[in-house]
Amino acid sequence: MVTPAGPALPHPLPGAVGLSHLSAYDWPAADGVCGGSPHLHLVCTEAYVVTGGRGAVQTLSPDGCRDIPLQPGSVAWFTPGTVHRMVQRDGLRVTVLMQNSGLPEAGDAVFTFPPEVLADPERYRDAATLPPGTGPGTEAAARRRRDLAVRGYLPLREALAAGDDGPFREFQRAAARLVRHNVPAWRELWRAGALAAAERTGAQLDALAAGEPAYLAGATAYAATPTRRGGYGMCGLRDEYALPGTTLPYADEDAPGGPTA
Template sequence: MVMNEFTLPGGIGISHLRAYEWEAEDGVLGGSPHVHLACTEAYVVTAGRGAVQTLSICGYAQTPLEAGVIAWFAPGTVHRMVQGGGLRVTVLMQNSGLPEAGDAVFTFPSDVLGDPAAYAEAAALPKTDDAAKRRRDLAVSGYLPLREALLDGDPAPLRAFHRAAVALVSPKIGDWVPRWQAGALKAAELTGAHLKALADGDGSHLEQSGVRVATPSNPDGYGMCGRRAEYDIDQEGRQG
């Protein structure tokens, strides 16, 4: 019988965000536009108000956010968190470990996206407000032309961005697969093992029950969209 492990449900990642309040070149307060290539992301709004701006082949949208709202977006959706006043969001991320391994790609200008070394330097985790703001501003500078094109009914620049993002991350997939296998896939397979055991009248996995508690491993880091409280929980449910 497979042992019960204390991963978060579904092998998800979780963090808490306080949306940035820095004004961008278009006068909007908020975070760094980016896209995920393999992971669905969800915002659970816990306080304040704001919005999420999204770009997809279907066009541009701005979705209001306030306490109680849950908004989620599939891979390929460029998203930008907008601060409206005290916005606080709990982020649920599919496939924990993949975003940290490079699944999230900023909307930097094409010359940066096309140069892996330049992209890595521009995307590096910031350690100061100034560095985080520079990274955000560079992402916004590449995002605004994509948005303008979609508003004009032209999805070609967004498609070009998608192609550049795929080219940037494709060399990393060999590292992503075992992360996925050890995380989300293993969590799903464990449920299958439990269902089979229950069908056979075997409830031995129930003896592995219990509770685990985690506190933020980095309570005030820099995320893509705001100050980020993150959790470092390994696949056995232990906090690193």
């Protein structure tokens, strides 16, 4: 009999993606734009599915600067290494889908802080850290963190718009250096999560080809409701889920990189 191989993990969402809901910040930054903290992910693609309101996402990548409009029904996604900044215009709310559930919670994100902050891991950690909870002190710290990220972001955008990708590429390299020590732990999370989910599909195909789909006897359904509402994320207030197959509990926003979006 052919049965699916791999770790016996709780069933994740399709493709072992992460899920949250996000209401974009309406705080104006130094350039007059209301929105979140610019950042990138090192190994995870992120997608926004817009469920309400209007806004945009500003992106920086080696192919230039973009301002992607967001409205109900829009879907936008960005690959690893793309700096993204959510812009609030009128009640923007999105569902966020993250590749490799567990890795964003383990810190797969780096803010666009100025170079001198990125060069010092302890200083970066202090700048990225938020107090626990959702009180006024946490909001004030989230605003300071966002403003520091915007301070580092604006020169990157200006240089890239002028055709100079040097500062942007140096930021990517600095971000990679900052998280390099996390790679062994991230690799284990990937093996237990996204890789295991893909391998289960391969084993299921083998079982079907052999005419012995015993795994179908375990068919079932799952449901979930938010386990935390209104947490301070990188881009806005987050409703989070502890989903089946999530390899880590949601980290507090005080972790450098913290939960995404």
